[in-house]
Amino acid sequence: MKIQDVMNRKVISINENTSPIEAFEKMYKNGIRRLFVINNNGDYKGTISYTNLIGILNNFNNENSKNNKNTIKNIMSNTIITIDAKEEIKNAANLMLRADISGLLVVDGKKPVGVITKTDICRLVAANLLIPNQ
Numbered sequence: 001m002k003i004q005d006v007m008n009r010k011v012i013s014i015n016e017n018t019s020p021i022e023a024f025e026k027m028y029k030n031g032i033r034r035l036f037v038i039n040n041n042g043d044y045k046g047t048i049s050y051t052n053l054i055g056i057l058n059n060f061n062n063e064n065s066k067n068n069k070n071t072i073k074n075i076m077s078n079t080i081i082t083i084d085a086k087e088e089i090k091n092a093a094n095l096m097l098r099a100d101i102s103g104l105l106v107v108d109g110k111k112p113v114g115v116i117t118k119t120d121i122c123r124l125v126a127a128n129l130l131i132p133n134q
Contacts, residue, residue, distance in 0.1 A: 001088065001089050001124075002085070002086055002087065002088060002089070003083060003084075003085050003086070003087050003088070003089055003091075003092050003106055003114075003116050004085035004086060004106070004113075004114070005089075006089060006116065006120055006121075006124055007085065007106045007113075007114035007115060007116045007120065008114055008115045008116070008117075008120065009113065009114045010114070010115070011036060011105065011112045011113075011114060011115055012026070012030050012032060012035055012036070012115075013035060013036040013037065013038045013044070014026055014035045014036075014037055014038070014048070014072060015037075015038060015039070015040065015072070016037050016038065016039050016045055016046070016071065016072050016073035016076065017040075017071050017072070017073060018071060018072050019070070019071060019072075020053055020056045020057055020070060020071075020072065020075065021057065023035055023048055023053055023072050024050075024053045024057060027050055027053070033049060033050040033051075033102070033103075033117075034047055034048065034049045034050065034102070034103050034117075035047065035048050035072075036080065036105055036112070036115075037072055037073070037076045044080055044105065044112065045073075045076070045078065045080075046076035046077050046078045046079065046080060047076060047077050047079070047080055047103075048072050048075065048076045048077070049077075049102075052075060052076070052077070053075075056070070056075055080105055081095065081099055081101060081104055081105070082104060082105045082106070082107045082112075083095060083104045083105075083106055083107070083116070084106075084107060084108070085106050085107065085108050085113050085114065086108075089116075089121060089124065092104055092116050092121065093118075093121050096118055096121075102117055102118045102119075103115055103116065103117040103118070104116050104117075
């Protein structure tokens with residue numbers, strides 16, 4: 001099975017100049033645990049995870065975070081690991097395990113076309129394990 005068959009086709013991103021609290025609110029609103037970070041030109045520059053944000057937000061209250069000069073650019077991971085949409089799902093799982101990450105930006109050439117996460121792969125495995133043999 002190919003990644004393009006199970007990936008989420010909605011890539012949710014956030015500008016690198018956004019505050020941590022705004023990033024957290026965007027994650028919460030969309031029910032996700034990571035955002036891809038873009039610059040003002042729309043170029044992908046990194047990622048920010050729920051875990052990263054919780055650590056930052058625990059260090060100051062919400063009012064300070066809105067006024068703080070700390071932006072996503074200062075706390076994001078500068079690495080984006082991508083995988084081609086036509087790759088096999090097992091390749092995505094292996095890449096996530098080796099890189100110790102929970103999600104990949106799915107591309108077609110250089111164009112982002114979706115996201116695949118460990119949760120997506122676990123759902124697929126669970127669905128296949130629960131289907132009785134015919």
